[in-house]
Amino acid sequence: MAEPPPLPLPLLLLLLLLAAAPALAEIKTLTIASDPRPMILFEKFGFTASGHVSITASSVSVASSLPVAPESSRLGFFLLSDESLLQVLLELQRNPHFCVLDSQYIVPLFTFRDLSPPPRASYAGSYPVSSPNEYSLFFANCAPESRVSMDVRTELYNLDPDSSKDFLSAGQTQLPSLFSLFSLAYLAFVGFWIYTCRRNRRSVHRIHLLMGGLLLMKALNLICAAEDKHYIKVTGTPHGWDVLFYIFQFIRVILLFTVIVLIGTGWSFLKPFLQDREKKVLMIVIPLQVLANLASVVIGETGPFIRDWVTWNQVFLLVDIICCCAIIFPIVWSIRSLRETSKTDGKAARNLAKLQLFRQFYIVVIGYLYFTRIVVFALRTIAAYKYQWVSNAAEETASLAFYAVMFYMFRPAERNEYFALDEEEEKEAEMALREEEFEL
Known part of the structure; x- marks a missing residue:
């Protein structure tokens, strides 16, 4: 047959x-x-x-x-x-x-x-x-x-x-309220971050200012998303809020990937400069994110009726995967550099603390990317149509948790728990580094 x-x-x-x-x-x-x-x-x-x-x-x-x-x-x-x-x-x-x-x-x-x-x-x-x-x-x-x-x-x-x-689908009619709730959470986060930076002015670096800008853009992006969905729900048209939504989304995504790369390289927090390979990562990630956001606008505004809709979806997915992989490299480079430095500069405790910090950051970034790219996609695919909002809630909850952990790990503090170490901790760290070197 x-x-x-x-x-x-x-x-x-x-x-x-x-x-x-x-x-x-x-x-x-x-x-x-x-x-x-x-x-x-x-x-x-x-x-x-x-x-x-x-x-x-x-x-x-x-x-x-x-x-x-x-x-x-x-x-x-x-x-x-x-x-x-x-x-x-x-x-x-x-x-x-x-x-x-x-x-x-x-x-x-x-x-x-x-x-x-x-x-x-x-x-x-x-x-x-x-x-x-x-x-x-x-x-x-x-x-x-x-x-x-x-x-x-x-x-x-x-x-x-x-x-x-x-005019909103049965599974999305809750989105205006959901986005409004998370926008309030981020506005409160912005206020707390400003308070933290003012309280620890001596420890504030340029990276902390960028992080504050990222929080503000995320809050504004969610406000515009809530208004966009509200007007679509009531009138069937976004009344221009979609334009503001895409503008703030573009700035927010660029800032997010930039902040992750800069933190991963230790810029401003550990060192005031970027190496050539780290600059190349930024030069690759930022233009790719511009392309990804362009694809996102085409997908969201034109809809699947256009002939190249499938192609734009493929471009968006491919670019997003490349960017997610690219931002991991600076963190890996920092971990490798700290491991090598710990053998030579005699500051075992400080280097061990930095090494642990960047390892934790690596795990947090990997977990965030895995959850928002794979788990959220799976939820969106398998959830009943009446509960499509659950995937949005999961994505925003994961994002808020990621921001909270990242900002806590790299917050401005006069006596940072990772770098304020005494002699006893120094000796313990030397032993730990020797054991790690022996295992490797």
Whole structure:
């Protein structure tokens, strides 16, 4: 028995990314221009029992390179749940010429047969969602050798008990409150950091000022995220808060990676300069983070309907992995340098304390990156659609814990517990370093 042919790679990547993609929302007006794709993903949304889908398609035209005009019933919109995704994939794999509009696993909405006659060629419809679930809104083009052009306006929402529209997915409607809560926590953190720096002015270094700026940008980023989600929830549009959100997110991410690299090298805290290799790390990380943030904006603002959406997702993931690996190197270099220095400069206790400090920092950074990149992704993938906010809560909790630990370890203090050591501790440290050298 012959094996079924594989799915086309772009379609397969789109459907696989769909399974892990966060739910999108808000009112959107999109333009499709001469698009030949067999399937176009518009939105992903978690519906309650009072969910609705409203679609307006206008200026619709279909161009074909075949002499016969495309069958209008072969082009249309439908909803697809994650549970039915695998079944549709199997249908497509068994028969590459199978039209998804004929599948028993989709929720059909309308086809181009329902369009008003030319020259307007338009359609507007609103559909209640009778079965609560998380659905993706697709357009399918099963007409071979054809290209579609149209303007599409989508509204996906749930109705609250007071009959007001909630344009946030069922699993994200709690996000405005969640982001507001964490923004208050970071504002309190900023106040405490300012108090700590003022109390220990003599021990404040330039790195501590950068760390304070990082906290402030994180707080402002969360405030804008809360306002962005609030206005989307109520009105369906962000009212410009998305622009501020991306600005502060860009500054915050750049500062975060810069601070981790600078702390990892011991800049300002242990030494007032950077070596050439450490400067190269910064020169690599910062431009890559600019690219990653650009990809994040494209992914978040345009949505999956654009042709290069899969490519932008791949760019974002690749760049993020490279940056996460790059910021580890300075910490490893510092650990290696401290281990070598401890053998020669006669300050065993101080070097052992520094070595322990940077080892702990290495573990903290690795744990933070692992949790936010892998565990949070797993939560987002396996959590029920009504509890998608849990992954956001886990990510923000992990970030707050990471900031708290990092800032505590490298706080300004006149008698730092790592470097204020007596003679007895010095002797103990010498013995410890000798034992470590023997083990190595």
